[in-house]
Amino acid sequence: MVGLRYPGKKVESSRLLQALDFAAERHSAQRRKGPDAAPYVNHLIEVAMLVASVAGVNDADVLIAAVLHDVLEDTPTTAEEVSERFGARVCQLVQALSDDKSLPRKRRRQITLEELPEMDSLTKIIKLADLTSNIKLLPQSWSFDRQLEYLEWSEHAATICSGECQALAELYWQRAGASRALLERSRAS
Numbered sequence: 001m002v003g004l005r006y007p008g009k010k011v012e013s014s015r016l017l018q019a020l021d022f023a024a025e026r027h028s029a030q031r032r033k034g035p036d037a038a039p040y041v042n043h044l045i046e047v048a049m050l051v052a053s054v055a056g057v058n059d060a061d062v063l064i065a066a067v068l069h070d071v072l073e074d075t076p077t078t079a080e081e082v083s084e085r086f087g088a089r090v091c092q093l094v095q096a097l098s099d100d101k102s103l104p105r106k107r108r109r110q111i112t113l114e115e116l117p118e119m120d121s122l123t124k125i126i127k128l129a130d131l132t133s134n135i136k137l138l139p140q141s142w143s144f145d146r147q148l149e150y151l152e153w154s155e156h157a158a159t160i161c162s163g164e165c166q167a168l169a170e171l172y173w174q175r176a177g178a179s180r181a182l183l184e185r186s187r188a189s
């Protein structure tokens with residue numbers, strides 16, 4: 001009955017698990033673009049883990065927002081639903097991290113670069129964790145040009161966020177360097 005002795009902590013971990021359960025269900029039909037088409041929830045768990053373990057953030061709302069960061073963009077979930085279930089602060093963070101999917105991809109990426117410098121630190125840390133997860137392996141089904149375009153946009157976005165957390169920035173730039181080397185080798189061969 002350890003949980004009963006620490007009611008505050010129990011409530012926070014229970015909310016985080018509720019968010020994971022909710023995200024796993026909402027993203028259940030979605031797969032990652034990698035060669036093993038991993039379940040999408042793997043990405044959400046990695047982003048939350050990077051925010052907690054590498055950036056050292058110990059704020060339940062921020063970890064929940066990391067778990068839910070793609071739920072508005074990629075599933076029919078509404079902002080009202082996120083706000084009702086997880087609170088206004090979580091909803092605000094998730095909305096800040098969501099693109100307007102009605103716009104073309106290039107325009108969405110451009111808007112991100114324009115808006116990111118004005119975002120608060122916690123939003124930038126979640127964004128950097130998202131970029132760090134995504135840069136690990138560029139989708140091999142994409143053309144060379146598309147991979148390069150993504151890599152360059154990602155590095156630009158990460159540059160804007162890198163000042164928020166040195167440890168996470170180091171991991172990002174290590175992964176981006178490896179992905180760039182792999183991409184350049186693919187062009188040479």
Ligand code: ZN
Binds near residue numbers: 043069070130
């Ligand atoms: Zn993501």
